[in-house]
Amino acid sequence: MTDRYDPAAIEKKWQQKWAADRLYEVHDDDPRPKYYALTMFPYTSGDLHIGHWYPMAPSDMHARYRRMRGYNVLHPMGFDAFGLPAENAAIRRGIHPFKWTMDNIANMRRQLKSLGAIYDWSREIITCLPDYYQWTQWFFLKLYEAGLAYRAKAPVNWCPKCQTVLANEQVVGEGLCERCDTPVVHRDLEQWFFRITRYADELLEFEGIDWPERIKTMQRNWIGKSYGTEISFGLDVPGVADKEIRVFTTRPDTVYGVTFMVLAPEHPLVDRLTTPDNKAAVDAYVAKSRKLNEIERLSTEKEKDGVFTGSYCVNRLNGKKVPIWIADYVLLSYGTGAVMAVPAHDERDFAFARKYDLPIPVVITPPDWDGKELEAAYIEPGNMVNSGRFDGTPSTDGIEAVSAYLEEKGWGKRTVSYRLRDWLISRQRYWGAPIPVVFCAKCGEVAVPEEDLPVLLPEDAEFKPTGESPLKYNEQFVNTTCPRCGGPARRETDTMDSFVCSSWYYLRYVSPHYAEAAFDPDKAKLWCPVDFYSGGAEHAVMHLLYVRFFTKAIRDLGIIDFGEPFLRLFNQGHIISGHQKMSKSRGNVVNPDAYVAELGADVVRAYLMFIGPWEQGGEWDDSGIGGVSRWLGRVWRLALEGYAPGKTAAADETALARATHQTIKKVTEDIERIHFNTMLAALMGFTNRLNGAREQRTISKDVWDHSIRTLLLLLAPSCPHIAEELWQRLGYDYSIHDQNWPEWDEALIKEEEITLVVQVNGKVRDKVLVPAAITENEARKVAVAQPKVIAHIGGKRILNTIYVPGKLVNIVVK
Numbered sequence: 001m002t003d004r005y006d007p008a009a010i011e012k013k014w015q016q017k018w019a020a021d022r023l024y025e026v027h028d029d030d031p032r033p034k035y036y037a038l039t040m041f042p043y044t045s046g047d048l049h050i051g052h053w054y055p056m057a058p059s060d061m062h063a064r065y066r067r068m069r070g071y072n073v074l075h076p077m078g079f080d081a082f083g084l085p086a087e088n089a090a091i092r093r094g095i096h097p098f099k100w101t102m103d104n105i106a107n108m109r110r111q112l113k114s115l116g117a118i119y120d121w122s123r124e125i126i127t128c129l130p131d132y133y134q135w136t137q138w139f140f141l142k143l144y145e146a147g148l149a150y151r152a153k154a155p156v157n158w159c160p161k162c163q164t165v166l167a168n169e170q171v172v173g174e175g176l177c178e179r180c181d182t183p184v185v186h187r188d189l190e191q192w193f194f195r196i197t198r199y200a201d202e203l204l205e206f207e208g209i210d211w212p213e214r215i216k217t218m219q220r221n222w223i224g225k226s227y228g229t230e231i232s233f234g235l236d237v238p239g240v241a242d243k244e245i246r247v248f249t250t251r252p253d254t255v256y257g258v259t260f261m262v263l264a265p266e267h268p269l270v271d272r273l274t275t276p277d278n279k280a281a282v283d284a285y286v287a288k289s290r291k292l293n294e295i296e297r298l299s300t301e302k303e304k305d306g307v308f309t310g311s312y313c314v315n316r317l318n319g320k321k322v323p324i325w326i327a328d329y330v331l332l333s334y335g336t337g338a339v340m341a342v343p344a345h346d347e348r349d350f351a352f353a354r355k356y357d358l359p360i361p362v363v364i365t366p367p368d369w370d371g372k373e374l375e376a377a378y379i380e381p382g383n384m385v386n387s388g389r390f391d392g393t394p395s396t397d398g399i400e401a402v403s404a405y406l407e408e409k410g411w412g413k414r415t416v417s418y419r420l421r422d423w424l425i426s427r428q429r430y431w432g433a434p435i436p437v438v439f440c441a442k443c444g445e446v447a448v449p450e451e452d453l454p455v456l457l458p459e460d461a462e463f464k465p466t467g468e469s470p471l472k473y474n475e476q477f478v479n480t481t482c483p484r485c486g487g488p489a490r491r492e493t494d495t496m497d498s499f500v501c502s503s504w505y506y507l508r509y510v511s512p513h514y515a516e517a518a519f520d521p522d523k524a525k526l527w528c529p530v531d532f533y534s535g536g537a538e539h540a541v542m543h544l545l546y547v548r549f550f551t552k553a554i555r556d557l558g559i560i561d562f563g564e565p566f567l568r569l570f571n572q573g574h575i576i577s578g579h580q581k582m583s584k585s586r587g588n589v590v591n592p593d594a595y596v597a598e599l600g601a602d603v604v605r606a607y608l609m610f611i612g613p614w615e616q617g618g619e620w621d622d623s624g625i626g627g628v629s630r631w632l633g634r635v636w637r638l639a640l641e642g643y644a645p646g647k648t649a650a651a652d653e654t655a656l657a658r659a660t661h662q663t664i665k666k667v668t669e670d671i672e673r674i675h676f677n678t679m680l681a682a683l684m685g686f687t688n689r690l691n692g693a694r695e696q697r698t699i700s701k702d703v704w705d706h707s708i709r710t711l712l713l714l715l716a717p718s719c720p721h722i723a724e725e726l727w728q729r730l731g732y733d734y735s736i737h738d739q740n741w742p743e744w745d746e747a748l749i750k751e752e753e754i755t756l757v758v759q760v761n762g763k764v765r766d767k768v769l770v771p772a773a774i775t776e777n778e779a780r781k782v783a784v785a786q787p788k789v790i791a792h793i794g795g796k797r798i799l800n801t802i803y804v805p806g807k808l809v810n811i812v813v814k
């Protein structure tokens with residue numbers, strides 16, 4: 001009698017042995033071809049729930065499969081440890097962020113080890129430790145030297161609850177903070193930026209990388225490239241040095257219809273252009289618009305309003321005076337912060353002109369236009385009218401013609417515009433890598449020299465957010481000497497967005513202990529870029545965009561020689577529970593620990609892969625995981641309860657061999673296509689097939705052993721512990737995880753056909769071609785369905801059916 005399948009008894013044992021034998025340690029000098037499989041590293045805000053395991057377990061299976069396919073696989077793990085969520089959680093609990101983070105890491109590491117993954121823990125990285133963030137600071141210096149990091153005053157997104165600025169990418173939905181859902185407000189602040197806009201065009205190219213269409217589209221939309229024309233309007237206002245206002249438009253064909261100009265309320269010219277009798281109204285409007293965020297300002301629900309500044313500019317094309325207004329639906333951060341208003345051919349301008357009784361001259365004719373005033377804006381193409389030299393030109397040609405004329409006259413130029421803004425990377429928070437810059441009264445802004453890195457984050461600092469960087473109040477940190485003149489200087493007290501840390505982490509894994517540089521260049525040459533990257537689609541226009549920018553920027557600095565970090569990207573779906581996304585606030589979080597303790601890591605792993613297509617996710621369900629557990633129990637008994645062959649039948653042996661090879665093919669192809677759920681279904685089907693063969697006892701011990709051996713090999717990446725245990729108990733050489741992936745024989749897979757003889761009462765009545773692998777049940781069904789057979793059965797009662805496998809069916813009737 002064999003013992004019962006008891007995961008608790010075998011999983012710990014194998015994890016310890018694999019660790020003691022350093023089975024999964026990755027060697028750079030391994031002669032096999034490299035394969036770098038990376039999963040987005042987890043954020044250290046607390047426990048890992050089952051949703052966190054969902055990216056990990058299937059990706060570990062995939063990496064293990066590559067390993068068995070003969071690759072030297074790097075599949076590292078680490079922790080994204082700086083940033084707001086960990087800091088906020090620490091503050092809520094009254095614990096220092098460092099202690100909170102490191103305690104979380106210890107727990108998460110324990111959880112991840114219980115998963116039985118092939119992570120080489122000697123390569124672990126933690127972004128909040130000085131030996132890591134020293135290099136984050138070093139990269140900052142490199143970007144700074146290249147002019148790709150700069151400080152500027154700008155209207156920025158401010159989260160009143162998190163008490164810090166946010167990048168545009170961190171403002172989600174209706175203008176809410178991505179972390180805490182608080183409505184974001186605008187402030188004008190001196191901040192640090194990375195010049196991601198310089199790479200806007202290159203970031204639109206996805207040549208040579210295999211990324212989901214959805215992510216590419218999101219990035220393209222976020223970058224928002226549009227072609228248009230910049231037009232200069234003349235300015236001649238006493239006391240104002242500026243002699244023009246430039247606008248960006250995609251409709252230069254309508255320029256003769258401009259009847260007013262609109263500036264963003266925060267446009268630098270507003271103050272100077274406002275005449276004394278309009279000042280009170282303008283000031284009040286500016287103050288009011290400051291209280292609104294971008295989303296509120298652009299909302300289609302909101303009625304468009306504005307005020308007149310009292311000044312005019314000139315439309316150079318027709319010499320007309322154009323009144324200059326301000327309105328909050330114009331944003332300084334988009335285009336030039338000024339918009340030419342053509343009310344006849346723009347819905348928003350039309351409503352605005354109606355409200356303030358501004359003229360609405362038609363310059364593009366609607367079909368059958370009778371020369372009367374328009375009832376609504378006409379935005380379709382037509383012929384140009386009231387447009388001087390362009391009268392009669394089709395508006396679609398007018399775009400080109402007007403642009404060319406403007407360029408010829410020096411009044412404008414064809415240009416492109418982007419929605420993408422530079423990446424705001426400074427945060428007024430404690431828990432981040434300090435920005436390595438000092439301010440000297442004599443020298444100004446001075447970068448900390450490389451050899452003085454790291455600029456250590458002081459542990460004894462007050463860390464509660466106040467709206468300014470908490471480091472400002474830490475005298476020991478702030479006061480320093482200027483590296484250039486040796487005089488007194490003050491340190492920059494803002495810290496870096498944690499997305500900076502994760503923009504280069506894939507490089508650190510190749511040589512995590514390298515002290516001379518951020519990474520060993522030879523090792524980076526060996527391993528990079530990453531072959532397969534998996535993680536959540538929610539990172540589409542944050543991490544996944546930043547890391548591409550960062551990679552291109554440091555390539556241009558000669559630090560690496562490739563421009564895309566991840567050759568293939570895969571986004572998994574979500575595990576939900578109770579039909580909802582798991583979250584602590586909903587109270588529907590599934591903790592993997594209890595399931596691992598009760599059913600085993602192999603069962604949890606397999607269930608996560610079986611629950612649905614990986615890119616879609618699925619609903620966590622206790623009865624579903626029970627089914628997976630029972631399946632592994634059947635595998636256990638099948639392998640260990642022994643097999644006693646009876647009289648063997650060649651046809652049955654061939655049929656089982658065929659089923660075995662078909663399973664190898666199906667499992668292999670499903671893993672390649674990332675169809676892990678159907679891969680497991682195929683293994684379950686094969687298990688049933690073997691159970692049937694075991695009862696029939698018509699195959700030899702050799703064929704049986706080969707099939708069981710194959711089942712274990714195919715199971716090894718998904719369920720590494722039970723596969724190793726059974727492998728050892730059946731007397732094979734340790735370790736199953738060092739074995740080659742089985743190959744299939746295409747010729748063997750082809751269904752062979754046999755001739756099935758059908759008798760009625762012992763007399764041959766028909767012969768039918770059937771698949772050789774036909775089961776008894778199927779053979780009976782085929783037999784009684786033949787017309788000749790039906791004729792001989794007539795209305796008689798079937799007493800018995802005798803089946804000789806692979807040969808005949810004899811139907812006994814009376």
Ligand SMILES: [Zn+2]
Nearest residue numbers: 159162177180
């Ligand atoms: Zn917030």
Ligand SMILES: [Zn+2]
Nearest residue numbers: 440443482485
């Ligand atoms: Zn100085």
